Amino acid sequence: QASEVASQVFGKKHPLLVRIFNKLGIIHSQAGRQSQALSFYQKALISNVIGWKETDSGIPSSTAKVLSKPLLLQSLNLSASSLAKSDTTNRRSRIVVLKKANEAYGEAIKWIEQTRNSFYRNSDKQILVENAFTAYQGFLETANQLSNFTNEDQYIKSAFEVVEKSHSFLLLENLQTVQAKDFFKLPKVILDKEAAIQTHLAFFEKSLFEEKNKLTKADSSKLALLEKSIFEWRRSADSLSQLLEKEYPDYYRLKYDISIASITKVQEALLTKEAALLEYIIGDSTIYAFLITKDQYQLFDIKKDFPLKDWVKQLRTSLYTYHLSGSRSEKLYKTYADSLVLAAHQLYQQLIAPIAAKITLPEQLIIIPDGELSYLPFELLLKELPTDNTQFATHAYLLKDHQISYNYSATLWQEMQQKEHTETTDNLLAFAPSFENSQPIASRTISEVRAGLGALSSNISEVEDIQHQMGGDIFTGHQATKANFLQNSSTYKILHLSTHGKANDNVGDYAYLAFASNSDSTDYDLLYNKELYNLHLNADMVVLSACETGIGELQKGEGIISLARGFSYAGAKSIITTLWSVNDAKTKELMAYFYKYIKANSSKDAALRQAKLDFIEKHSHEAHPFYWAGFIGIGDMDQMNLSRSYDWWIYGIGVGGLSMIGLLVVTFFSRRRKK
Numbered sequence: 001q002a003s004e005v006a007s008q009v010f011g012k013k014h015p016l017l018v019r020i021f022n023k024l025g026i027i028h029s030q031a032g033r034q035s036q037a038l039s040f041y042q043k044a045l046i047s048n049v050i051g052w053k054e055t056d057s058g059i060p061s062s063t064a065k066v067l068s069k070p071l072l073l074q075s076l077n078l079s080a081s082s083l084a085k086s087d088t089t090n091r092r093s094r095i096v097v098l099k100k101a102n103e104a105y106g107e108a109i110k111w112i113e114q115t116r117n118s119f120y121r122n123s124d125k126q127i128l129v130e131n132a133f134t135a136y137q138g139f140l141e142t143a144n145q146l147s148n149f150t151n152e153d154q155y156i157k158s159a160f161e162v163v164e165k166s167h168s169f170l171l172l173e174n175l176q177t178v179q180a181k182d183f184f185k186l187p188k189v190i191l192d193k194e195a196a197i198q199t200h201l202a203f204f205e206k207s208l209f210e211e212k213n214k215l216t217k218a219d220s221s222k223l224a225l226l227e228k229s230i231f232e233w234r235r236s237a238d239s240l241s242q243l244l245e246k247e248y249p250d251y252y253r254l255k256y257d258i259s260i261a262s263i264t265k266v267q268e269a270l271l272t273k274e275a276a277l278l279e280y281i282i283g284d285s286t287i288y289a290f291l292i293t294k295d296q297y298q299l300f301d302i303k304k305d306f307p308l309k310d311w312v313k314q315l316r317t318s319l320y321t322y323h324l325s326g327s328r329s330e331k332l333y334k335t336y337a338d339s340l341v342l343a344a345h346q347l348y349q350q351l352i353a354p355i356a357a358k359i360t361l362p363e364q365l366i367i368i369p370d371g372e373l374s375y376l377p378f379e380l381l382l383k384e385l386p387t388d389n390t391q392f393a394t395h396a397y398l399l400k401d402h403q404i405s406y407n408y409s410a411t412l413w414q415e416m417q418q419k420e421h422t423e424t425t426d427n428l429l430a431f432a433p434s435f436e437n438s439q440p441i442a443s444r445t446i447s448e449v450r451a452g453l454g455a456l457s458s459n460i461s462e463v464e465d466i467q468h469q470m471g472g473d474i475f476t477g478h479q480a481t482k483a484n485f486l487q488n489s490s491t492y493k494i495l496h497l498s499t500h501g502k503a504n505d506n507v508g509d510y511a512y513l514a515f516a517s518n519s520d521s522t523d524y525d526l527l528y529n530k531e532l533y534n535l536h537l538n539a540d541m542v543v544l545s546a547c548e549t550g551i552g553e554l555q556k557g558e559g560i561i562s563l564a565r566g567f568s569y570a571g572a573k574s575i576i577t578t579l580w581s582v583n584d585a586k587t588k589e590l591m592a593y594f595y596k597y598i599k600a601n602s603s604k605d606a607a608l609r610q611a612k613l614d615f616i617e618k619h620s621h622e623a624h625p626f627y628w629a630g631f632i633g634i635g636d637m638d639q640m641n642l643s644r645s646y647d648w649w650i651y652g653i654g655v656g657g658l659s660m661i662g663l664l665v666v667t668f669f670s671r672r673r674k675k
Contacts, residue, residue: 015068017047022071025078034082041079048072059111069115070131076111077134080104084142091149098146102155105139108132109162116169129169129557136166136557137283144288144301156299157263160290163281164260167368167409168559172258174533174569175415180254186244194240198534201233206528209510261410263290263297270414275364277410278355282308282371291355293362300355306346312372315343320580323626337389340625341382348381352398364403364605366637368410374560375551377579379404379612380629393616393623400613405605405633408559408568416573417636421538422491425643428472429488430463430496432456433480433516433524459498462545462588466496469595470642482515482525486535493540493642498587501546501563501578504529508553508561513546532566540640541604542567543576543594545587550577550632564634574604574635586627590615598640605637 025040046052049072050065059076066072084101088094112132143159146152181191208226211218244251261270266277277292287302318340322333351373355361367378379399386395398404407413435455460476467474472494475484480499489495500514509530517525529552544550549563559565564577576594593614597607608631616623 013047013050013067015048015071018044018068018071018075021047022074022078025075025082029078029082029085032085032087034086037082038079041075041082044075045072048075059107069128073108073112073128073131073135076104076108077138080108080135080138084138095146095149098142098149102139102142102146105135105142106162108135109139109165113165129166130555133166133556136162137281140281140288141283141286144299147299156290156297159299160263160279160292160297161260163279163288163290164409164411166281166557167279167370168412168557168565170558171408171565171569172412172415173255175412175419176258177255178536178571180251184248184251184254186248186251190240190244195534197233197237197240201230201237202530202534204229204233206510206530209507209528258411261414263292265414266292266410267294267297270410270417272364274362275366276362277366277368279368279410280351280370280373282373287351289351289355291359293359296359298359300358302350302354306350308350309372311343311347312376314339315347316375316580318343319626319629323583323624324581334390337392341386341389341395344380345382345385347376348383348398352378352381352383361402363401364405366405366407366413368407368413370559371554371556374554375579377625377629377632379609379632380625392625393620397625399609399629403605403609405635405637407634408565412568413635416568417638419571419573419636421493421540421571421573424491424493424538426472426492427642428467428470428474428494428496429492430466430472430474430498431480431485431515432459432463432474432476432498433514434460434477435500435514435524454500456498456500456584458584458588459545462498462591463496465588465592466595469592469599470494478516480516481518482527483518485515485527489539490536491538493538493640494543495537495539495541495567495572496543496545496591498545498591500524501544501549503548503552503562505551505553508555508565511548511552511561511563511566513544513549513563529561529563529566532563532570535570537567537571539567539572540636541574541576542572543591544578545576545582545591547578547581550575550579550634568635572635574633574637576604576608576631576633578630579632580626580630582630583627586615587631590628590631599642601639603637603639605633608633 021040021044025037025044028034028040029037042054042057045060046054046056048067049056049060050067052060052064060066060072080101083097083104086097088097109132112128112135116128139162140159143155143162147155147159204226208223208230211222211226271277271292271294273294275294277290279290279292281288283304285304287304287308289300289302291298291300318336322328322336352361365378369376379397379402381398383396383398383401388394407416463474463476466472472492473488475481475488485497497513502512502514504511509528511529512526515525515527544563544567546563550560552560552562554560562577564575567575590611593611594607597610598604602610612628612631615628619627
């Protein structure tokens with residue numbers, strides 16, 4: 001009756017009618033009447049697409065006028081779900097049903113992709129991605145069941161590619177856009193216009209954020225003016241995108257012609273015999289894990305019958321609460337140690353043990369986390385429970401058996417690995433601003449630690465030691481300004497930032513790094529994550545020796561919107577980043593070990609692992625993971641091709657000195673012979 005009334009009032013094409021048909025379909029599906037449910041979902045599609053009739057099927061074309069895109073996606077997903085639930089009497093009919101459902105989810109994903117390409121703004125695309133998760137998960141579930149029923153590899157391969165499409169796609173799309181610009185050499189006037197739009201938009205958006213979040217009451221007239229400016233610049237950005245689509249169709253096609261990494265490509269182009277890729281995706285009731293080695297691959301389904309989110313939170317809280325609080329005692333230390341050990345072992349038993357029981361894991365692991373797993377340092381997971389929870393140096397960490405790094409997706413790993421940077425002899429650029437007027441961390445509460453800029457007693461000596469090892473240029477104290485960073489950062493192979501970082505759990509684009517101010521004031525200049533998106537770096541490695549640079553707002557599908565991701569966006573091939581507020585003095589020591597191995601031509605992940613092991617060995621009585629496990633490597637972990645100009649400078653001094661000594665000796669004996 002509701003559908004008839006809505007049809008009489010609004011006509012046969014209206015979003016309200018679509019909602020009613022979808023709801024009727026859900027009611028029939030829950031009652032087990034899947035054929036009736038499918039009929040209503042088809043009616044919902046017809047009511048949603050102008051020009052569609054009862055004889056139409058599949059998905060609307062990219063040019064079709066859709067009244068409500070979110071409702072259309074809901075109809076497609078519900079239809080596929082009903083197909084998967086259809087009654088079957090035997091194994092053969094079950095396979096037929098699963099194939100139909102898998103194809104239906106595939107059609108939904110195809111529509112998602114063509115619709116996403118029609119959006120100009122990342123915010124609109126992200127909303128679509130979040131609503132698309134049901135389709136990705138449904139495809140993966142049905143593909144996994146088909147693989148189990150048929151033992152055919154094609155289903156695992158297709159499922160892997162779909163998972164790749166669901167991981168950090170907006171970041172991948174941006175990197176593809178940069179490549180498309182380089183390939184087609186767009187006119188300078190177009191590039192300049194785009195740069196101006198992005199610069200103005202970033203400025204006004206940052207100003208709006210700061211005005212809304214200042215301590216005093218926001219100025220309503222200023223807010224209105226800023227919002228108006230943002231609206232106008234966004235409209236300019238949309239107009240430019242439309243112009244590019246119309247005037248430069250080849251560029252526009254290449255921009256969206258993204259090649260997704262396949263299992264075969266991962267095996268042939270990315271993995272060595274000593275490495276394995278482990279990619280997770282967290283479903284509603286199942287955690288899926290793809291394990292790919294050089295010569296085999298397998299899809300694991302782990303039942304999510306345990307409190308994953310709570311365990312990850314327990315591990316992280318147990319890691320840093322004691323060290324960041326002013327309240328300390330032996331009893332409290334042991335309490336947090338017990339909690340940490342339990343969570344680390346439980347997570348190993350659920351996430352790693354089921355895989356290791358079936359396949360011998362190689363030494364090198366490249367992990368692509370999903371959801372809350374992105375906050376987890378896998379290195380400190382425990383294969384077994386220790387006899388003494390507080391003797392941290394003796395624990396059976398995954399770190400001791402495996403060299404671990406991370407990536408946003410296999411496709412992005414390939415992109416970052418194959419990125420070609422301009423050859424330069426500039427090895428290192430490091431920044432270490434001073435924060436003289438701030439209190440040390442130990443004297444403040446955890447909330448104050450996260451909100452304020454505490455004194456850093458070791459960051460300047462940290463970069464000075466690194467310069468002594470690596471050569472290069474450093475800016476310290478009041479010279480370590482945001483302006484100097486923006487002016488000089490584009491040409492160096494290594495960027496090392498030893499400063500304060502602050503994640504933003506609500507709006508990841510406004511996580512920031514702190515720099516010294518250009519003025520004589522005690523304020524600090526903040527470099528926001530969003531500003532990184534407009535940079536073009538030549539860095540093979542960015543080391544973020546700062547707090548919380550690898551965490552922030554968690555967006556479904558896109559992952560954590562962190563400062564590490566921002567530097568990836570700006571062109572860095574790899575990032576060494578942090579998962580919590582790290583200790584200043586211990587970080588200096590860890591970085592010294594790390595650069596010693598980088599200079600010795602170790603790969604980045606091997607250097608970081610060995611630095612951690614050296615730290616644990618040296619501090620056998622103070623090897624708490626708080627000090628070393630917070631640093632992780634993301635991206636291309638290959639060894640660096642560093643200029644040896646610094647070594648040659650030392651060598652030159654040595655050779656010059658020896659030559660001078662030799663000349664003096666020869667002169668001395670020559671004079672004696674003359675006498």
